Amino acid sequence: MPTVAEAGFPDLTFGGTLAFFGPRGMPAALRERIAADVRMVAAEPGFAERIGPLGMVPRAGTPEELGRVVEENRLHWAERARTHGVRPTN
Structure with missing residues (x-):
């Protein structure tokens, strides 16, 4: 199979977004706590170095902010389609 460039x-x-999603109706306090914990981990020294080789x-x-990113991505790819x-199929 050829690479995209070869094709x-x-x-x-x-580019893509890797994110944590919770169920609809998740309590706001829990959502904010999880988001704060994720921000804390992402800011740790060495985290970027560990995920960098994965292209992340x-x-x-x-x-x-994540909600805005998801909506921007949806609009972008809908326009490209x-x-x-491009039409969906079964």
């Missing part, structure tokens, strides 16, 4: 798309890049960069924020005529 004729040398400038195509892809820590960007821990608030639940509201429309532009290229």
Whole structure:
């Protein structure tokens, strides 16, 4: 199987978001506590060095910031799908 560049798309890049999600209706206090704990771990010395070789960069924020990132990603990929005529199939 060819790489994306070998298939004729040398400038195509892809980024993703790895995040913690909880159930709808999770108490706000618990959501904020988990987010604070994740920010604390992401800020620890050496964390970026451990995930860097995996192509990852820590960007821990608030639940509201994550919501905006998820929505921005959804809009971005929906537009790409429309532009290229991609349609869902079963």
